[in-house]
Amino acid sequence: MPEPLPEVLFDAMMARAGIQLTPEERASVHRASRHLAAALERLRPQPDVALEPATIFQAARP
Amino acid sequence: MSTGLPLSIAEAARQIAAKRLSPVELAGMSLAAAESRNPTLHAFIRLTPDLARAQAKAAEARQMAGDLKGPLDGIPVGHKDIYETAGIPTTAHSRILEDHVPTRDAAAVRDWAAAGTVTIGKTATHEFAWGGPSFDLPWPPARNPWNPAHFTGGSSTGSAAALAAGIVLGATGSDTGGSIRGPAGLCGLAGIKPTYGLCSRAGVLPLAHSLDTAGPLAWTVEDCALLLQAMAGHDPADPSSADRPAPDLLTGLNDGLRGLRIGIVRHFHETDLKASPAVRAGVDHMAEVLRAEGAEIREVTLPPLAEFHAAGWLILMSEAHAVHEPWLRSRFRDYGEILRERLALAALVTAADYLQAQRRRRQLCQQVAAAMADLDLLLTAAQPAEAPRIEDVPKFASLETPGLTIPFNLTGQPALTVCTGFGAGGLPVGAQLIGRPFEDAMVLRAGHAFERATNWRARRAGA
Structure with missing residues (x-):
């Protein structure tokens, strides 16, 4: 399991979102950020630079 | 002994049509069951007895006049409290929406009412369909009727609890990462996440726009088909709604499985996630029954569950953050602890992260479609184990372990949970059947065949 996000980055992003955490909340959310880091690790290597996102998702159309 | 209703919708409809069951009496039984069970189960956060009695009286007048609207006329239902209800x-x-009184009905509420359903009340949910089980909200969390010390699954918590307790015969749910199929599995019900775009989400409070689906839960698959038929179809008020005719979900329900090709995604619940022996046995049991009913069963491999999990949760978190951003700035302390912290975590997802997840989503959709090129359905587990004790659910539960349900929110496919038995603790376990987009009828057909061939619907919570 990866490390949580760097603390400086974490605090900057909370400030950017306008979210004010108590010290206990900050510790809890920061600890959980390792799950986010794990998900990002899985997604970052993209084999095909031309791959379009499913930005507007459509399961199927007639 | 259960104080609930011992009937399915299909059976109740037959009795109502034959004038052997009064909609007014049925609504009275439902309201009495709610009064009796709700103090323990907290399935409803608000009962609507005046509305229920008025709707039941109107249904009874139609019954007496021989003018019933169809199989849902006079059927008591609950609506998840993210479905808007006028007045x-x-x-x-x-707490954020404690005083929110909508002026319109959600599309499904409107459609079910037009089919004659009787609204018993608004059912509990995880906060905004994501934060729970929480004990610091204005209403307590719903509890599992099979054992009230245990979790219902989420987020359609109260809908599942009300159904499993036999308080109502149908209920609305929403499914963004498994919020219909999870509670259906943990409470021993049937629940279908329809194809993305099949049912209107107009008037349903959003969690994540590109994943959210509206759908029904019920005691049986047949009942789900009846409920889904009444809410499926194009609605210009929902930008995601598919502009195509509503499918016929009922005519072929009893056609059987001969010739159907079903792929077991065994690695999802055996290696990617190690489900409990009861859950794995339930999937094998379902495969054997479906084979005996005429289906061909094969093994199939999809991308690893963790790939779906990573893309799915980054998309869900990012879209949820976009929905809640204004309140995060102005009313952060009004959220419960669990949703407050989950939304704070969501604020760490960047635009680039979100787009990487959407790029991976496109690949995953293509890979699943390719794997199903010569298959009609997929079969896998619906849950890792029986329901845990309610106080043992971790704050970031859905992030810690890959979920078995979110892959099909990403791909938009129809996915149905069906009860496949009970675990060592006496609580239900379930499996999922997944179809191609807009082949919801086939999913229901297979689930119904399984239920008809087994006896799991004879066992009720508290009975």
Whole structure:
């Protein structure tokens, strides 16, 4: 399991979102950020630079 | 002994049509069951007895006149409290919307009412369909009727609890990462996440726009088909709604499985996630029954569950953050602890992260479609184990372990949970059947065949 996000980055992003955490909340959310880091690790290597996102998702159309 | 209703919708409809069951009496039984069970189960955050009695009286007048609207006429239902109801508070189980009284009905509420359903009340949910089980909200969390010390699954918590307790015969749910199929599995019900775009989400408070689906839960698959038929179809008020005719979900329900090709995604619940022996046995049991009913069963491999999990949760978190951003700035302390912290975590997802997840989503959709090129359905587990004790659910539960349900929110496919038995603790376990997009009827057909061939629907919670 990866490390949580760097603390400086974490605090900057909370400030950017306008979210004010108590010290206990900050510790809890920061600890959980390792799950986010794990998900990002899985997604970052993209084999095909031309791959379009499913930005507007459509399961199927007639 | 259960004080609930011992009937399915299909059976109740037959009795109502034959004038052997009064809609007014049925609504009275449902309201009495709610009064009796709700103090323990907290399935409803608001009962609507006046509305229920008025709707039941109207249904009974139609019954007496021989003018019933169809199989849902006079059927008691609950609506998840993210479905807007005109003149009735719709809170999302949150302090943020405690005083929110919509002026319109959600599309499904409107459609079910037009089919004659009787609204018993608004059911509990995880806060805004994501934060729970929480004990610091204006209403307590719903509890599992099979054992009230245990979790219902989420987020359609109260809908599942009300159905499993036999308080109502149908209920609305929403499914963004498994919020219909999870509670259906943990409470021993049937629940279908329809194809993305099949059912209107107009008037349903959003969690994540590109994943959210509206759908029904019920005691049986047949009942789900009846409920889904009444809410499926194009609605210009929902930008995601598919502009195509509503499918016929009922005519072929009893056609059987001969010739159907079903792929077991065994690695999802055996290696990617190690499900309990009861869950794995339930999937094998379902495969054997479906084979005996005429289906061909094969093994199939999809991308690893963790790939779906990573893309799915980054998309869900990012879109949820976009929905809640204004309130995060102005009313952060009004959220319960669990949703407050989950939304704070969501604020760490960047635009680039979100787009990487959407790029991976496109690949995953293509890979699943390719794997199903010569298959009609997929079969896998619906849950890792029986329901845990309610106080043992971790704050970031859905992030810690890959979920078995979110892959099909990403791909938009129809996915149905069916009860496949009971675990060592006496609580239900379930499996999922997944179809191609807009082949919801086939999913229901297979689930119904399984239920008809087994006896799991004879066992009720508290009976």
